Amino acid sequence: MTSQDGTRPAVQETSEELRRTVTRMFGRSLHIRTLDTGSCASCEQEIRLLAAPHYDLHRLGFFFTPAPRHADLLMVTGPMVRAFETAAHKTYDAMPDPKVVVATGACALGGVYQPDPFTHGGVGSTFPVDVWIPGCPPSPLALLQGLLVAVGRLAEKVKDLDFALNGTPR
């Protein structure tokens, strides 16, 4: 018996089990490498604020690392300019498996720039993205929520929002 995407239930179960194990391992100790693929640096500004006393991401077991080889999570900002593509792939390939990719900010999500000869207009066509964090720039709280969603400690909220108002706006 096979499911819709052609994989057997046993394989799916194993992969789901593996995913749960990985997120549980990452849950209390996650090392983050940031990757700027041509952003305006507001996203970097907000990411740096995560280490400030008010947000203090270390209390949640998240740490920044300068080396992709030590990183579990790649936080990608910017619209992926084509000139940076080789370096981006090298960074991704240098990270040990299992790895998580988080696209951060409206540029990385493909909102601001169209694909053109200079930029891919988003990171989705370059990397397999696990979590998307909207915002221009996403606030440190939004980034924290995104990281906690990435390690499975918070449930995704936006899926069930409809962005429709019933009454008169304030």
Added chain:
Amino acid sequence: MPLWTLRGLRRGVVTTRYPAKPDPSAQLLPTPPAFRPDVLTRSLADRLVAVCPSRALTRDGDALVFDVGACTACGRCRAEAPEATAASGEFELAATAREHLIKRIPLGGRPA
């Protein structure tokens, strides 16, 4: 005991309790808009689409398609049509799939 310990105790903890408790500063953040389906018409939707600088809004027949991932919360649509839009107040927008961020808002308003 160093003096700064006492000073720290007196002034309290500055670190946010998020995610265990909501952070009061979250109310000050710019957030993507929410739309009123009962006010939106095709012409109003087209005006909003024209005013959006990051192509977060498109119109597909009788629906306004809002790409939350592309929204920069700039507020131009709220300035264009304050009667049909308001800040959603949502900042916890992380999604595990890109299509979770694309919302279809039906156009239920009667044309003027």
